Amino acid sequence: MNFSSKHIESAVNAFATLPGIGKKTALRLVLHLTQQPEEVAAQFAEAIVSMRKNIRQCERCYNLSDDRLCNICADKRREEGTICVVESIRDVMAIEDTGQYRGLYHVLGGVISPIEGVGPEDLTIDPLLERIEKDEVKELIMAISPTIEGDTTTFYISKKLEGKEVQVSTIARGVSFGGELEYADELTLGRSIVARQPYHK
Numbered sequence: 733m734n735f736s737s738k739h740i741e742s743a744v745n746a747f748a749t750l751p752g753i754g755k756k757t758a759l760r761l762v763l764h765l766t767q768q769p770e771e772v773a774a775q776f777a778e779a780i781v782s783m784r785k786n787i788r789q790c791e792r793c794y795n796l797s798d799d800r801l802c803n804i805c806a807d808k809r810r811e812e813g814t815i816c817v818v819e820s821i822r823d824v825m826a827i828e829d830t831g832q833y834r835g836l837y838h839v840l841g842g843v844i845s846p847i848e849g850v851g852p853e854d855l856t857i858d859p860l861l862e863r864i865e866k867d868e869v870k871e872l873i874m875a876i877s878p879t880i881e882g883d884t885t886t887f888y889i890s891k892k893l894e895g896k897e898v899q900v901s902t903i904a905r906g907v908s909f910g911g912e913l914e915y916a917d918e919l920t921l922g923r924s925i926v927a928r929q930p931y932h933k
Contacts, residue, residue, distance in 0.1 A: 817874050857892070
């Protein structure tokens with residue numbers, strides 16, 4: 733791809749580092765910005781810098797937040813006795829979009845995957861276990877993508893909870909095995925949460 737401007741080339745290369753953005757899409761975005769008033773581009777850049785500078789992890793559930801606690805954890809109307817365990821922040825957004833769940837969340841930051849060198853110590857499993865003890869959690873919903881790694885993670889956490897008075901549920905298999913949770917449609921995902929099942933090891 734030939735560029736008439738080093739500035740355009742630099743901007744295209746920057747956009748192309750984003751997931752799902754190829755060089756052609758990056759070029760289209762950059763050319764769009766060149767046709768906007770300078771203040772629009774400045775606002776765009778400022779929003780990204782501000783987001784990266786000020787965003788933080790919720791101290792309780794590891795969701796992204798502006799404050800010490802995210803808006804979900806800070807909402808007193810949520811059911812505090814129920815925690816939905818997910819792999820990523822995108823899964824929180826996907827489940828919230830269904831409007832079917834009113835409990836709290838815990839973001840693991842991935843799943844156990846020995847092949848990729850990800851062990852329990854690399855995830856937020858220990859803080860989750862501490863939350864369960866401290867907050868007297870009654871139910872844990874394992875809303876993890878139905879893959880081998882996801883099932884391994886669910887099994888590991890359930891073993892850690894043996895002997896404790898916590899019900900472990902998994903989302904119904906309306907979500908296909910091997911599928912990514914964030915790509916399930918809202919209706920299927922919402923029904924999977926509502927029709928969750930006790931987890932049997």
